[in-house]
Amino acid sequence: MPRYLVHFAQFHEDFRLAELEALAQLENIPLKYEPDAYSNDNPFLLVELPSNEDARRLVQRAILVKEICEYWGSGDSYDSLFAHLKTTPERWDDFKTCSFKFLVKAFGGTRTIKEQIKIINTFSFLAFEGPIDLKNPDEVFIVYEDYGNDPILQKALTNPNEIHFGRLIAYSNRDVVQTYNLKKREYLGNTSMDAELSLVMANQALARPGTITYDPFVGTGSFLLTCAHFGAFTMGSDIDGRQIRGARGETDGIKTNIKQYGLDKLILDTLVFDISRNPWRQNNSGGTSTRGGPWFDAIVTDPPYGVRAGAKRLGRKTGLNPELSFVEVEGTVNHLRSDYYPPTVPYEMSEVLTDLLEFAARHLVVGGRLVYWLPTVVDEYSSDDVPLHPCLELKANSEQNFGSWSRRLITMEKSRDWENLTGATIAAAQVSDETAKSTPPVQLGHYNFREKYFSKFDSNSGSSTPNEAVIPAEPTS
Amino acid sequence: MRLLTHNMLQCHVKSCNDPALNFPLQFQEVELEQIEAEENEALLLNLVGKIDWPALVQTTSELGITGLPPTKPDVVKNDPALMKRLHEILLETNVAQGKMVCRGCGHSYPIKDGIPNMLLAEHEI
Numbered sequence: 001m002p003r004y005l006v007h008f009a010q011f012h013e014d015f016r017l018a019e020l021e022a023l024a025q026l027e028n029i030p031l032k033y034e035p036d037a038y039s040n041d042n043p044f045l046l047v048e049l050p051s052n053e054d055a056r057r058l059v060q061r062a063i064l065v066k067e068i069c070e071y072w073g074s075g076d077s078y079d080s081l082f083a084h085l086k087t088t089p090e091r092w093d094d095f096k097t098c099s100f101k102f103l104v105k106a107f108g109g110t111r112t113i114k115e116q117i118k119i120i121n122t123f124s125f126l127a128f129e130g131p132i133d134l135k136n137p138d139e140v141f142i143v144y145e146d147y148g149n150d151p152i153l154q155k156a157l158t159n160p161n162e163i164h165f166g167r168l169i170a171y172s173n174r175d176v177v178q179t180y181n182l183k184k185r186e187y188l189g190n191t192s193m194d195a196e197l198s199l200v201m202a203n204q205a206l207a208r209p210g211t212i213t214y215d216p217f218v219g220t221g222s223f224l225l226t227c228a229h230f231g232a233f234t235m236g237s238d239i240d241g242r243q244i245r246g247a248r249g250e251t252d253g254i255k256t257n258i259k260q261y262g263l264d265k266l267i268l269d270t271l272v273f274d275i276s277r278n279p280w281r282q283n284n285s286g287g288t289s290t291r292g293g294p295w296f297d298a299i300v301t302d303p304p305y306g307v308r309a310g311a312k313r314l315g316r317k318t319g320l321n322p323e324l325s326f327v328e329v330e331g332t333v334n335h336l337r338s339d340y341y342p343p344t345v346p347y348e349m350s351e352v353l354t355d356l357l358e359f360a361a362r363h364l365v366v367g368g369r370l371v372y373w374l375p376t377v378v379d380e381y382s383s384d385d386v387p388l389h390p391c392l393e394l395k396a397n398s399e400q401n402f403g404s405w406s407r408r409l410i411t412m413e414k415s416r417d418w419e420n421l422t423g424a425t426i427a428a429a430q431v432s433d434e435t436a437k438s439t440p441p442v443q444l445g446h447y448n449f450r451e452k453y454f455s456k457f458d459s460n461s462g463s464s465t466p467n468e469a470v471i472p473a474e475p476t477s
Numbered sequence: 478m479r480l481l482t483h484n485m486l487q488c489h490v491k492s493c494n495d496p497a498l499n500f501p502l503q504f505q506e507v508e509l510e511q512i513e514a515e516e517n518e519a520l521l522l523n524l525v526g527k528i529d530w531p532a533l534v535q536t537t538s539e540l541g542i543t544g545l546p547p548t549k550p551d552v553v554k555n556d557p558a559l560m561k562r563l564h565e566i567l568l569e570t571n572v573a574q575g576k577m578v579c580r581g582c583g584h585s586y587p588i589k590d591g592i593p594n595m596l597l598a599e600h601e602i
Binding site for chain 2: 209245264265269272274277278281293315316320325338341
């Protein structure tokens with residue numbers, strides 16, 4: 001099969017391969033590479049794909065890829081690269097007369113324009129006779145110099161460790177990040193997700209036309225926007241209706257963002273309720289039911305960690321007191337007042353997760369994906385911390401590290417019908433009711449995350465105070 | 478709120494678990510508006526398989542909306558007029574103001590500016 005060189009952005013490295021794999025699945029493209037060939041320290045990956053068209057489709061939605069090239073060769077010096085290129089001179093003929101340009105891209109180094117031109121001229125043996133066209137060339141050829149990822153070693157190098165050469169097939173979708181840049185968004189909350197990772201999440205979720213994506217902790221609606229950007233119909237809910245509605249009518253709230261991006265034809269509805277007591281009609285297809293299966297093709301969410309916005313669910317700290325619903329307040333029965341708001345209690349992260357996984361297992365279609373953020377304390381994290389569910393297969397686990405804490409983007413795929421479990425759900429799930437609701441025998445890395453975040457991290461004032469990471473910086477590239 | 482969403486919701490008051498009564502919720506005092514939605518045949522066919530048809534027919538007739546056959550047709554795909562009507566009803570017909578009342582327990586879920594409030598009171602959870 002033909003070989004292609006994927007050039008990743010050197011940013012959010014732990015998410016890149018997962019995104020590429022998700023896109024290959026979404027586009028139904030067989031993607032092959034040597035597992036050892038990928039490294040988070042290096043932006044290049046050699047892959048095998050059936051055709052140029054597949055290469056173009058693979059990256060057309062990619063956020064963490066810069067571009068993909070038809071791979072022509074590599075070398076540890078220009079001489080060895082040229083020797084490699086000269087083994088396939090028949091390749092050159094197709095480009096003898098077309099217009100073209102060359103680019104020199106240096107990873108971990110810089111080349112002046114003068115040096116770049118000098119490098120480009122050494123490729124004259126390819127004997128391309130067509131005109132050079134810098135603005136609108138038929139073909140773009142790219143020289144990639146790799147000086148490695150170590151800043152100290154980079155400075156000592158005058159020549160790259162490795163050089164790759166290829167013909168551009170397609171640029172990725174990375175420019176769209178600017179469109180959803182938070183600085184340009186009209187309505188923001190204190191938990192709005194940065195644009196780049198919101199778009200990556202939409203890719204992880206395989207958000208696409210003809211499907212429905214749901215966010216049960218919708219907040220200001222970042223994922224409604226990015227999933228709808230890729231053509232999915234979206235819905236959201238939240239226990240706190242203030243961000244959904246906005247405080248100033250037409251000038252804020254989720255609707256403002258939806259209008260700003262022209263996505264109102266795809267964003268179906270936002271509702272106010274507590275996901276732990278939700279009104280979705282369970283629509284499973286098992287048994288003799290004539291109803292046609294679960295509603296959602298994807299669930300994409302940033303569950304409240306209880307850090308930036310305290311997670312809440314319905315309840316009363318001192319125990320429920322149903323009689324309080326019926327006392328008269330200003331002449332009206334309490335729960336019938338127009339501004340009645342039921343009492344809420346803190347919603348511990350482990351409970352949120354148990355509920356989220358169980359909800360996904362019930363309400364996702366088979367093959368549908370759950371994509372969500374899991375906060376963890378770096379020193380205490382082990383892979384057992386990722387909650388499991390017998391209906392959900394773990395597809396990806398990518399870390400965004402903030403020093404002493406990190407958050408992990410977890411991607412799970414529903415692998416079988418919830419009905420067929422016949423009671424195995426709780427027993428087989430790692431986060432069982434027992435571990436979630438009482439003091440767990442093994443404390444998961446996210447257990448009491450809020451308390452750890454505010455007490456422990458504050459006391460060892462290390463290099464990374466959590467506040468610095470409240471909203472990760474927008475990428476500049 | 479779109480009529481599709483209405484078909485996806487049921488009363489979830491804890492003690493209200495008679496499936497014959499807790500779904501579909503009954504619209505009252507509603508103000509309707511049409512809001513354009515993206516046309517997508519695949520989604521619509523998918524939804525036809527998932528929605529509760531009798532509940533949709535009952536709800537539309539209560540709202541005075543016409544154009545749906547009383548029983549679900551076997552094949553919807555080859556009927557462009559029906560597909561168009563379903564798109565208009567399910568995806569584009571919105572309830573801007575009003576309430577949804579449970580036929581079982583009587584809980585009234587208000588809809589304001591197109592946003593339904595499905596929160597339960599303390600005695601209902």
